[in-house]
Amino acid sequence: SQKIEQNSEALNIQEGKTATLTCNYTNYSPAYLQWYRQDPGRGPVFLLLIRENEKEKRKERLKVTFDTTLKQSLFHITASQPADSATYLCALGYSTLTFGKGTMLLVSP
Amino acid sequence: DAMVIQNPRYQVTQFGKPVTLSCSQTLNHNVMYWYQQKSSQAPKLLFHYYDKDFNNEADTPDNFQSRRPNTSFCFLDIRSPGLGDAAMYLCATSRGMGGELFFGEGSRLTVL
Numbered sequence: 001s002q003k004i005e006q007n008s009e010a011l012n013i014q015e016g017k018t019a020t021l022t023c024n025y026t027n028y029s030p031a032y033l034q035w036y037r038q039d040p041g042r043g044p045v046f047l048l049l050i051r052e053n054e055k056e057k058r059k060e061r062l063k064v065t066f067d068t069t070l071k072q073s074l075f076h077i078t079a080s081q082p083a084d085s086a087t088y089l090c091a092l093g094y095s096t097l098t099f100g101k102g103t104m105l106l107v108s109p
Numbered sequence: 110d111a112m113v114i115q116n117p118r119y120q121v122t123q124f125g126k127p128v129t130l131s132c133s134q135t136l137n138h139n140v141m142y143w144y145q146q147k148s149s150q151a152p153k154l155l156f157h158y159y160d161k162d163f164n165n166e167a168d169t170p171d172n173f174q175s176r177r178p179n180t181s182f183c184f185l186d187i188r189s190p191g192l193g194d195a196a197m198y199l200c201a202t203s204r205g206m207g208g209e210l211f212f213g214e215g216s217r218l219t220v221l
Contacts, residue, residue, distance in 0.1 A: 098154070099144075101149065
């Protein structure tokens with residue numbers, strides 16, 4: 001069955017460092033992959049979309065890579081700030097999206 | 110300005126008492142989705158509408174129904190809520206399939 005894996009343990013980093021979050025998937029050949037941010041008790045907010053024929057996408061301090069051979073996406077936040085603390089969800093799909101459980105990021109001052 | 114609005118934000122119901130959650134959008138998007146998210150779990154797609162076409166996920170229980178009377182509104186009906194249905198229910202929209210989703214703030218359902 002299709003499986004999306006994100007680190008269940010929270011990632012703790014210091015302000016100013018680069019945060020790197022991982023999304024691995026199995027039994028899936030998605031046409032695109034998306035990353036969302038979710039704050040406690042709130043709905044997810046879209047961050048980036050990358051398609052299967054793209055290797056890398058950037059938006060301000062965010063960068064996402066997509067390796068369809070490794071079946072993995074990496075999500076980077078450079079110069080991280082305490083305000084970046086949240087849960088980050090990856091999602092894959094052809095038409096509808098299937099989400100991972102997310103990884104909590106904690107950025108300390 | 111809120112673009113996807115869910116009501117109520119918090120709903121408490123008793124075991125077996127029907128509940129309706131509502132979602133409205135000002136984006137004029139074709140597609141509306143309902144996801145269920147339990148604590149520390151992934152959002153799970155229940156169903157979606159592409160315009161008026163209803164698409165049910167294979168493992169969505171019969172206890173869950175949905176209505177989309179017009180482009181702007183979509184409702185989630187839970188006919189006989191059980192304790193296991195306590196969750197955050199997220200409504201989302203998209204312009205066509207395959208693009209970014211715009212989520213509402215969610216409706217948190219508690220079943221007593």
